[in-house]
Amino acid sequence: MPPAAEAPPALRLEDVRRSFRTGKRVVVALDGVSATAARGAVTGLIGPDGAGKTTLMRLIAGLLRADGGRIEVLGIDVARNPLGVQARLGYMPQRFGLYEDLSVKENLDLYADLQGVTPEERGVRYAELLHMTGLGPFTARMAGRLSGGMKQKLGLACTLVHPPELLLLDEPTVGVDPVSRRELWQIIDHLTRTAHMTVLFSTAYLDEAERCDSVLLIHEGRLLGRGAPGTFTAEMAGRSFLARAEGVGRRALQARMAKMPGVIDAVIQGSGVRVVTEAAGPSDQTALPSGGSGFALVPTAPRFEDSFVARLRAQSSAPTPTSGANDAPRPRGDPPASAPTTPARSAREDIIVVQHLTRRFGTFHAVDDVSFSVARGEIFGLLGANGAGKSTTFRMLCGLLPPSEGTLRVAGFDLRTAAAPARGRIGYMAQKFSLYGDLSVAQNLRFFSSAYRLYGARQREQLAWAEEEFQLGPLAEATARDLPLGFKQRLALACALMHEPEILFLDEPTSGVDPLARREFWRRINALAEAGVTVLVTTHFMEEAEYCDRLVIMAQGRVLTAGTPAAIKEAARASALPDPTMEDAFIAVIEAAQPARAA
Amino acid sequence: MKAARLRRLGGLLRKELLQIWRDPSALAIAFALPALLLIIFGYGVSLDATNVPLALVVQHPDGLTASFTSQFSHSPFFRPRRFLTIQGAETAMAARKVEGIIWLQSDFTRRAESDGNAPIGVIVNGVDANDARIIEGYVQQVWANWLTARAAVDGKGAALPLAAQPQVRFNASVSSRDYLVPGLIAVIMTLTGALLTALVIAREWERGTLEALMVTRVTVSEILLAKLVPYFLLGMGGMAASVLLAVFLFGVPLHGSVLVLTGASALFMLAALGMGLVISGFARNQFVAGQIAIITTFLPAFILSGFVFDISSMPAAVQIITHIVAARYFVAILQSVFLAGDVWPVVVPNALALAVMAAIFLGVARATARKRLD
Numbered sequence A: 001m002p003p004a005a006e007a008p009p010a011l012r013l014e015d016v017r018r019s020f021r022t023g024k025r026v027v028v029a030l031d032g033v034s035a036t037a038a039r040g041a042v043t044g045l046i047g048p049d050g051a052g053k054t055t056l057m058r059l060i061a062g063l064l065r066a067d068g069g070r071i072e073v074l075g076i077d078v079a080r081n082p083l084g085v086q087a088r089l090g091y092m093p094q095r096f097g098l099y100e101d102l103s104v105k106e107n108l109d110l111y112a113d114l115q116g117v118t119p120e121e122r123g124v125r126y127a128e129l130l131h132m133t134g135l136g137p138f139t140a141r142m143a144g145r146l147s148g149g150m151k152q153k154l155g156l157a158c159t160l161v162h163p164p165e166l167l168l169l170d171e172p173t174v175g176v177d178p179v180s181r182r183e184l185w186q187i188i189d190h191l192t193r194t195a196h197m198t199v200l201f202s203t204a205y206l207d208e209a210e211r212c213d214s215v216l217l218i219h220e221g222r223l224l225g226r227g228a229p230g231t232f233t234a235e236m237a238g239r240s241f242l243a244r245a246e247g248v249g250r251r252a253l254q255a256r257m258a259k260m261p262g263v264i265d266a267v268i269q270g271s272g273v274r275v276v277t278e279a280a281g282p283s284d285q286t287a288l289p290s291g292g293s294g295f296a297l298v299p300t301a302p303r304f305e306d307s308f309v310a311r312l313r314a315q316s317s318a319p320t321p322t323s324g325a326n327d328a329p330r331p332r333g334d335p336p337a338s339a340p341t342t343p344a345r346s347a348r349e350d351i352i353v354v355q356h357l358t359r360r361f362g363t364f365h366a367v368d369d370v371s372f373s374v375a376r377g378e379i380f381g382l383l384g385a386n387g388a389g390k391s392t393t394f395r396m397l398c399g400l401l402p403p404s405e406g407t408l409r410v411a412g413f414d415l416r417t418a419a420a421p422a423r424g425r426i427g428y429m430a431q432k433f434s435l436y437g438d439l440s441v442a443q444n445l446r447f448f449s450s451a452y453r454l455y456g457a458r459q460r461e462q463l464a465w466a467e468e469e470f471q472l473g474p475l476a477e478a479t480a481r482d483l484p485l486g487f488k489q490r491l492a493l494a495c496a497l498m499h500e501p502e503i504l505f506l507d508e509p510t511s512g513v514d515p516l517a518r519r520e521f522w523r524r525i526n527a528l529a530e531a532g533v534t535v536l537v538t539t540h541f542m543e544e545a546e547y548c549d550r551l552v553i554m555a556q557g558r559v560l561t562a563g564t565p566a567a568i569k570e571a572a573r574a575s576a577l578p579d580p581t582m583e584d585a586f587i588a589v590i591e592a593a594q595p596a597r598a599a
Numbered sequence B: 001m002k003a004a005r006l007r008r009l010g011g012l013l014r015k016e017l018l019q020i021w022r023d024p025s026a027l028a029i030a031f032a033l034p035a036l037l038l039i040i041f042g043y044g045v046s047l048d049a050t051n052v053p054l055a056l057v058v059q060h061p062d063g064l065t066a067s068f069t070s071q072f073s074h075s076p077f078f079r080p081r082r083f084l085t086i087q088g089a090e091t092a093m094a095a096r097k098v099e100g101i102i103w104l105q106s107d108f109t110r111r112a113e114s115d116g117n118a119p120i121g122v123i124v125n126g127v128d129a130n131d132a133r134i135i136e137g138y139v140q141q142v143w144a145n146w147l148t149a150r151a152a153v154d155g156k157g158a159a160l161p162l163a164a165q166p167q168v169r170f171n172a173s174v175s176s177r178d179y180l181v182p183g184l185i186a187v188i189m190t191l192t193g194a195l196l197t198a199l200v201i202a203r204e205w206e207r208g209t210l211e212a213l214m215v216t217r218v219t220v221s222e223i224l225l226a227k228l229v230p231y232f233l234l235g236m237g238g239m240a241a242s243v244l245l246a247v248f249l250f251g252v253p254l255h256g257s258v259l260v261l262t263g264a265s266a267l268f269m270l271a272a273l274g275m276g277l278v279i280s281g282f283a284r285n286q287f288v289a290g291q292i293a294i295i296t297t298f299l300p301a302f303i304l305s306g307f308v309f310d311i312s313s314m315p316a317a318v319q320i321i322t323h324i325v326a327a328r329y330f331v332a333i334l335q336s337v338f339l340a341g342d343v344w345p346v347v348v349p350n351a352l353a354l355a356v357m358a359a360i361f362l363g364v365a366r367a368t369a370r371k372r373l374d
Helices: A053-060 A082-086 A104-114 A119-133 A148-159 A178-194 A206-211 A229-235 A250-259 A304-316 A390-397 A419-424 A441-451 A456-469 A485-497 A515-530 A543-547 A565-572 A582-598 B002-022 B024-044 B063-073 B086-094 B108-114 B129-154 B177-207 B209-214 B220-249 B258-282 B286-304 B316-322 B326-339 B344-368
Strands: A011-022 A025-037 A042-046 A068-073 A089-092 A166-170 A198-203 A214-219 A222-227 A240-245 A263-269 A272-277 A295-299 A350-361 A364-375 A379-383 A405-410 A426-429 A503-507 A534-539 A550-555 A558-563 B052-058 B078-083 B100-104 B121-124
Touching (some): A025 A053, A025 A068, A025 A222, A042 A053, A042 A178, A053 A166, A082 A089, A104 A119, A104 A148, A104 B002, A119 A178, A148 A178, A148 B209, A178 A582, A206 A304, A214 A229, A214 A304, A222 A229, A222 A304, A229 A304, A240 A250, A250 A272, A250 A515, A263 A304, A263 A543, A272 A304, A350 A390, A350 A534, A364 A390, A364 A405, A364 A534, A364 A550, A364 A558, A379 A515, A379 A543, A390 A405, A390 A503, A390 A534, A419 A426, A426 A485, A441 A485, A485 A515, A515 A543, A534 A543, A543 A582, A550 A582, A558 A565, A558 A582, A565 A582, B002 B220, B024 B177, B024 B220, B052 B086, B052 B129, B063 B108, B078 B086, B121 B129, B177 B209, B177 B258, B177 B286, B177 B326, B220 B258, B220 B344, B258 B286, B258 B326, B258 B344, B286 B316, B286 B326, B326 B344
Parallel strands (some): A042 A198, A042 A214, A089 A166, A166 A198, A379 A534, A379 A550, B052 B078
Antiparallel strands (some): A011 A025, A011 A068, A214 A222, A240 A295, A263 A272, A350 A364, A350 A405, A550 A558, B100 B121
16 A cells, blocks of 8 residues: 555546547547546546546546546556556446346456456455445346346446556446435445545536535536535525516526526526526526516525536527527417416316336336326426336337337327327437438438428428527538537437427437536427427436426336426425435335335 | 466456356357358258259150169159150240150160160250259269160170260269368358357447456456457367268268367367457447458358369469468368368368468457557
8 A cells, every 4th residue: 555645646637638530520529638636535527428528537547548648547657557557447437348147246256357356355355345235135146137226336346346546437327226326326435435445436417516525527528627516616606596486387487587687597496496697696686577576586505517507608608598599499380488377287188198008028027007197288207217117118109119008198099009190290309319420410300301291391491490490500511420419409309390299209308418408408398398299208317307397207117106396306305304306206216115016 | 477367367268158158149159050051051052953853755655665764763863754745845844844854755665676776865954054964964874874784684785885884973972062061161160260259259349348348457368368268169169060960961971080170170260260359359349240250251261262163263363362261271171081081281281371370360369459449
């Protein structure tokens, strides 16, 4: 053990640069990143997808070579001595390659062999790791048969068989259910506190920043900020508020707040709207233009995300979220989206009815006896971890996959008998956007419009609408593959909306996009819902669930609970948890379901 | 240091063997694929004609014609059908219901007994020139056998002019399969050898297992060796199964020694696996790896190894190219070991060539493999 006092930092990055060539284009993944990570602490590498997190991890692990700059790990230059670094490093890639046909024990044995852990040392070490990860009862189980969260924990255990001095974790919590996520964080806290391990942890979940000792905020290959998470939120002191207005729907309120001068961010939170202002200070003059009665603006504690949004806004110099020509898409030429302030819930008309839906793959129940219904104009969420059955349910709702059992009615059509006419009424935006990467933006739009049987004047009209509405005109000739993630998402939404569907299916639409793109996306979705379009959305972002009118929480193919976000959170309220978040509620629901499943 | 190295290698080998055992795809490539291809090609790629439908037109049936036509009904090569008139037989041939016509005219018996020079009308469908020539040859052979047999019975064999003419081009016991099957083994093992290593490494890339592996103390040589050893054993198992199929299912004689066969197969397997390792160096998914393996190993081996197309009759430029096809050397060894025995002047130079190719492929694989992703 080297003496900690005079030891170099665990990690030193000096002006690290790296670019990739794809075809004729050069993509800059890292553009001069300099930073250090202190020993014995958790450093969070935080940023949206495509920010350069994985590239940086691989450079540190010696799997890639930097184009420029210098990387020192524990005082060793990675470029000169990658094997020397790798001997002292633990690296868990995003998709940790567990050998799925090997058991938990055999996977551990392999990594013990590779990391030079002698058989004598293993007994104690394994016991410790299995206890820490809770995998003790499953040592004989094949890794491929573990749940997503257990796989992540086994991956972590494999990297830790020989305790590394620096542990690199590349997005270990993405898509993992909240319970496993909490357990992973407990393990990480334990490692740094008791074993004094240094951890570099990358994530796209901004709320995880607050769990790190220090944060490197990275966006588009550049370092946007560094320091303790507290310093980020401290900057935002006095700039975050919760707005509420009686008699005004939260979506309408959000749309209104977002347009006000001095407001840089407005998102739905609970029954109100979270507002972030450009400068700290008085909130009283931020008056509501109309219907001011019953309007309240309450200061609230700033979040890390507020700071990220503020930095992004400052950087992009986009004045307000509503810089676009229009508020939101208006596919049907309906009155402006902001007009109906309270969606007519009185005459509830169920446009999607799902009863006892079951889908089996062999003996595996991907979806197990799921029932729910969605009213016209509602935003309905399916919330759950990877593998909970959300995407399978979606595919059945879109008529892409026949159910094993149960009934499905979409827009009045029974999907078992009339999948094709039902499909004409729905728009579907798939998880990875399913655009044609080699086609230009305009070609993608044209292709999808003709796939939805638009032609002639109507096609031209809708193409013009899409280009204007989604501000894709300037990018018409750009190749879809080369678009930034946020623009891909915008294009995919345009493609799904051109035939003016009554129902819109969104499968993990905002996974990994930066907060600004996510806000813009939700602004459009809200406006669509106000105009009467029914929206079904799957997500594993707990926070996004707040934007839904109603939602179901799914785990292992089953619906654990259903209701409005407020009601679901209300149910989780306890003396220990006076103000539960959606994540707290999710964990409570899963834990409540646990004994039932065991029985 | 050395103990740690052995432990790493042992760990990797154990993992590989467990995977082979639990995931049937590697076993399928090693055993099912060669067996399947051998059966399909072994029965399909044959230059022999058997069960050829043949029309027999006998205008004046009697004892003599019956003894002649019975030769056809008892031959495994023909499936004779009787027609009463030559017109009927010709119509059948036009419809490709029969491939040839044997026509014994009304004066057959008279002329056979008078001057022993009886005419036999043979009409062959020439659409498939190869088949036509084979049928023609068979008919001649049947005829010659018949004449010999008759001469023996009559005791006046020497008097028959055709009795001295059995130019046995087709011996009923020598089938083209006997020389095609050994060559086929070489072609098939080229494919399976390359596929085994190329696919399993590509699969590790796809599943992300290699990325985690690389950031351990393991070295590139250890990774390659851990792939080479199990799949070498597996490939040799597939090879042994193919040889057993050849000998017991296809009845190909094995004249040479099993030792020489094993030695040559081992060299060849190293070359094929080496090729697969080279492919795996740049193909990062199983689809690409599979395509490359088929295009760069199976097709050249099929066309350029000399197993069916004679190398010496190829254009000079193509002949030069055949030298970089490892299967070429193996085909030469296999054909001689199976059909002729351990012919050292054939075995030694070809085995040397295989050794050189194995060394080159393995060397290239080692030199191009990196413990990095770029």
